[in-house]
Amino acid sequence: MSSILLLIIIVMTIWKFFIPCTLLNKSKKNYNKEFYLKKDESHQSEIIKNKKFFNSAMVYFDILKKHLYLNKLSKEINVYNHIVCQGDVLSEILKKYSSDGIDSSGVSLLLQQYPILRKLEAGQILSWMMITKKKLQCLVWNIFPQEIRVYNRMHASFTEGIIRILNQLNNSLYPAILFTGELNGTFIDSARSLGIEENYIIDISNALQYQLDFRKLRQGDRFAVLISTMMDRSYNVESKLLGARLYTSGKNYYIFRANNGKFYDREAVSLEGSFIRFPTLKPFRISSNFNLNRLNPVTGQVSPHAGVDFAVPIGTPVFSVGDGEVIVSTYSKIAGNYIAIKHGCHCITRYMHLKKLLVIPGQKVKRGDNIALSGNTGRSTGPHLHFEIWINHRPVNPLTTKILNIDKLSGNERIIYLNQIKDIIPKLCFD
Numbered sequence: 517m518s519s520i521l522l523l524i525i526i527v528m529t530i531w532k533f534f535i536p537c538t539l540l541n542k543s544k545k546n547y548n549k550e551f552y553l554k555k556d557e558s559h560q561s562e563i564i565k566n567k568k569f570f571n572s573a574m575v576y577f578d579i580l581k582k583h584l585y586l587n588k589l590s591k592e593i594n595v596y597n598h599i600v601c602q603g604d605v606l607s608e609i610l611k612k613y614s615s616d617g618i619d620s621s622g623v624s625l626l627l628q629q630y631p632i633l634r635k636l637e638a639g640q641i642l643s644w645m646m647i648t649k650k651k652l653q654c655l656v657w658n659i660f661p662q663e664i665r666v667y668n669r670m671h672a673s674f675t676e677g678i679i680r681i682l683n684q685l686n687n688s689l690y691p692a693i694l695f696t697g698e699l700n701g702t703f704i705d706s707a708r709s710l711g712i713e714e715n716y717i718i719d720i721s722n723a724l725q726y727q728l729d730f731r732k733l734r735q736g737d738r739f740a741v742l743i744s745t746m747m748d749r750s751y752n753v754e755s756k757l758l759g760a761r762l763y764t765s766g767k768n769y770y771i772f773r774a775n776n777g778k779f780y781d782r783e784a785v786s787l788e789g790s791f792i793r794f795p796t797l798k799p800f801r802i803s804s805n806f807n808l809n810r811l812n813p814v815t816g817q818v819s820p821h822a823g824v825d826f827a828v829p830i831g832t833p834v835f836s837v838g839d840g841e842v843i844v845s846t847y848s849k850i851a852g853n854y855i856a857i858k859h860g861c862h863c864i865t866r867y868m869h870l871k872k873l874l875v876i877p878g879q880k881v882k883r884g885d886n887i888a889l890s891g892n893t894g895r896s897t898g899p900h901l902h903f904e905i906w907i908n909h910r911p912v913n914p915l916t917t918k919i920l921n922i923d924k925l926s927g928n929e930r931i932i933y934l935n936q937i938k939d940i941i942p943k944l945c946f947d
């Protein structure tokens with residue numbers, strides 16, 4: 517009984533993750549080349565026997581395909597599935613399905629990086645994706661009902677991610693899902709390549725933005741993300757981010773969700789600033805820093821730069837960094853299309869050189885609301901976003917100012933929280 521429940525929850529949870537991607541993909545045309553090899557009689561019976569494995573591997577693999585597709589890595593995608601038989605060897609399996617051949621250097625690289633893939637066992641499910649016919653892009657290995665391994669080709673190498681189903685955490689009746697992965701490229705891309713839902717990636721980035729600089733993360737840094745599942749009476753699965761750990765430069769960074777829905781660290785100190793650090797989903801290169809004493813190289817006169825310039829491509833969504841009210845949304849010769857938002861506490865933020873304004877003066881906005889698309893309007897020498905924070909009528913450096921509510925759990929709430937995370941911390945392990 518409990519294993520059936522588990523299966524339903526896994527499949528439904530994973531399914532839920534992948535719905536937004538499905539909707540996005542409906543409008544794309546060049547993404548429907550899937551090839552499933554005909555299975556012979558013996559394979560058929562194995563499929564039935566292993567239906568549980570098969571379902572979760574297939575559904576999960578779909579998520580990965582969508583994520584990779586969204587990252588625009590692929591022009592032509594072919595997908596294959598195989599149930600491992602006694603004596604099967606990975607390189608032979610991959611070769612067998614590729615009538616046009618396969619880049620064997622990619623396959624040997626994968627096996628060299630992860631020798632564990634030489635230990636396939638009968639009944640396990642393999643799914644893999646080839647790009648432009650010959651290039652192995654992604655391999656999903658369903659080991660047993662509670663573990664799936666994912667190998668993604670990112671840049672010049674493969675990266676392994678592991679998804680585990682954990683039972684009954686914090687006395688919950690329902691399983692939790694643990695994703696562990698390694699950084700290859702940005703944190704956002706690495707987490708996406710494992711199929712972690714976008715909302716959770718943003719929650720983690722926001723909660724940790726004041727403690728670490730995501731641009732300084734390095735290849736090989738590790739992360740673990742724990743998500744709880746719950747089923748209501750109509751069999752809808754609710755999922756929630758319980759906690760996450762990021763390991764970089766010899767240090768661990770943790771976040772946990774308290775019962776009030778907010779994120780705190782191991783000492784129960786709040787991780788939510790009143791502002792998000794960057795007005796874009798990810799931090800972009802800084803093309804000009806905040807500098808009130810900037811000398812104009814031509815005139816030799818001081819011409820202050822009261823904000824920071826991000827090298828943002830035209831059309832990038834721009835977010836309000838905090839809750840507030842739009843006080844300006846207009847065009848000016850110098851600032852181009854620009855927006856000013858008043859946040860209370862004598863604080864104003866300004867966003868300049870925008871392509872498209874999406875809010876009007878008087879409108880109330882929430883932290884993280886999309887207010888504009890970035891551009892290259894006004895006095896601007898190239899596409900960028902100029903961003904300012906003013907406190908008490910004076911500009912401050914948006915990259916170093918701490919506008920953080922120091923909020924700590926106390927009393928009973930703190931005791932409950934610390935008890936909960938005592939269970940979670942050991943689960944956020946990397947091996």
Ligand SMILES: [Zn+2]
Pocket residue numbers: 804821823824825902903
């Ligand atoms: Zn500027």
